[in-house]
Amino acid sequence: MDIRLLDYQSTTAAGQNIHQLRVAIDSQASGLRLNDLDRSDIDTWIGRVSGIEDIDLGPWQSRNNALAALGYQQGSIQENIDKLVSLYGAARLGVVMGSSTSSIDRTESAYLELEDGQLSSEYQQPQVHNPNAPSLFMTHLSGIRGPSMTINTACSSSAKVFATGARWLESGVVDAVLVGGVDTLCLSVLHGFDSLQLVAKNQCMPLDQNRDGINLGEASGFAILVKPDEKHQDSGITLLGYGESSDAYHMSHPHPEGLGARLSMQQALTMANLNASQIDYINLHGTSSRANDLIEGKLIESMFSSNTQVSSTKAWMGHTLGAAGITEALIAVDALQRGVIPGSLNLNELDHELSLSVQSANMSRNMNFVMSNSFGFGGNNCTLAFGKSGEKT
Template sequence: MNIDIIDYDSCSAAGVNVVALRNSLSQHTSGLIKNDLPGSELNTWIGRVKQIDAVDDLNQWQSRNNALAALGLEQGTLRNTLSGLQKKYGSSRIGLVMGSSTSSIDRTETAYTCLNENGELATAYQQPLVHNPHAPSLFVAHYTGIEGPALTINTACSSSAKVFATAARWLECNIVDAVLVGGVDTLCLSVLHGFNSLQLLSTNPCKPFDHHRDGINLGEASGFAILQRSGENENGSGIRLTGYGESSDAHHMSHPHPEGLGARMSMTQALQRAALEPEAIDYINLHGTASRANDLIEGQLVSDLFPKTTLCSSTKAWMGHTLGAAGITEAIITMDVLNTNVIPGSKNLETLDEALNFSITATDQHKVCQHVMTNSFGFGGNNCTLLFSKVR
């Protein structure tokens, strides 16, 4: 594969941009707080991005989800990089692929509490382009002026990992000359109480892969990356998407396949596409939600497929599980390891689950990495693995 990452940035409770995220990771400062979502009294921890509240000028596009997307797009050099590509190729040759699982359901929730006397949506909430599963891409296209093909992927927690695979195919087929990929999901009552009904939430800060883990924390995030065919931009990040794997085992609505069938397939596909052996992978950012079943199955797969020298961690204890934005958030953390040479530890890990045996620690590790991998496994058995490599 010859797809370069030429820019990226992240916005979450762990940091409003990638520089702040690096600081949070290095200082082991979590963005998780006790649940303070209006209308919810659940005893859990969440990763809420409070800066979203100041983004209230989107007019007919207003929603918490769109506000977080807008906030994320203003970070770093994303807008400048995108503007340069639009001038070079034209906006119709720039593609857009977004991942989300909630879209703007937060706005829809509020709309139904503000019905008029006829039981109809109040005027302010009559937003057909917002109450829409495709809302993330519709809004980002509007916000950035992208006029090329636009797609929104909703495959639960693998949504914004799969955007990279779709973008790579578009570029390889010469459908477009560059692609903005991203993901955005925000906290809302439907999501928080939905996961609570599945008995998946923890009342404590989450502890991925720990023997005493007892559930997940939810968060919100947006993240973006810009992809281009290799050799067409000399100002890139020095990072290349060298492999990806996608699978769907469709074993159960919410429980992973007991033997990790689909997860194994996505990891092996990524290695095969990159023409790399497992021994070549320096670091894996694990899906690592801190649920009993998911962590056990993923950890056993990693032990089976990779040597003990492959360093691993889960970073969800910094910002929570950001659902449809988890893929892009953790892809950015993984890519950034190639630039910082710092592998983040697995925060809150005290005692590794005795059923697991692989290289994971709570402390950071310093290593010059060449090839790194990230896993995103979603409900319904939707799995995606991404593999990034340093090219200079």
């Protein structure tokens, strides 16, 4: 498979765009803040993106859509989509979005302000109170008129957008695909995870012996996927392979032996025609929960050599749920581009049951191949493998 990334951008609490994210990573400056979400009194840290509240979208108004709009305006994503629409026609471009909550934040507000048991006119937004809202909004914003869909497989949602986008390109349905992910903080999410006793009082510490749970965050991310073509210059990064699996083991707990996670990693390696020893860096799902980090860490130890460096980057922006897949895939891609592996922030003492090649400090390293893991509730797993374009596998 040879699917190129034409462009990519990320918007998180750690940085509004890729440039700001690089600065945060290089300075190891976390974007987490003490919980200040309206109507929430949970003692925790969150990865909240500033300025979303000031974005007015009229009939499309929701926090989720506002963050998607903010992310789409970063860098040259919008400019490149406009060029591709001119080149191929709007019907030959597709949109695949990933989200776990869509615009549930807006629905929460609507129910808080019911008038005689009915939605007020301000909240009568059928295209917003909709599981497919992210895709509907992005087709509206971008002018893309080809196939569109929203994937909701919990925390693997926006990793799977790469797999779907690649299949569309390889089948000839489209000539380019805008893939993205967006999820925003809301009461349903924050208090839901707190009810599962997964939310940490401290800043999260992925892989650390003393980790006590996760921090939640919000993010949007976008990438443009194309086939190699002399008509446009890509970023020099290729999506080489992907793996998708479903444990169907438990609603919220990962399979104790990581069965589906192992399958997704092996599938990605096989499709990419790579041996595990060739992978230079893996961005782990690494949520900072006791179960996730231990199970994923044990799998990495059994499948990869000590030459493969790993880290979790969730302490920079929190666990961004449906946007985590694309956020962390793009961090891995950017690490490949820059030759800088992010450390595992807040790691002081590695879990005593693990012996991974991980450190808290960043590492400079020339790399050829990287991977990113995303494992969601219900056992929905996705692994992505990327390489430098032209690099032999």
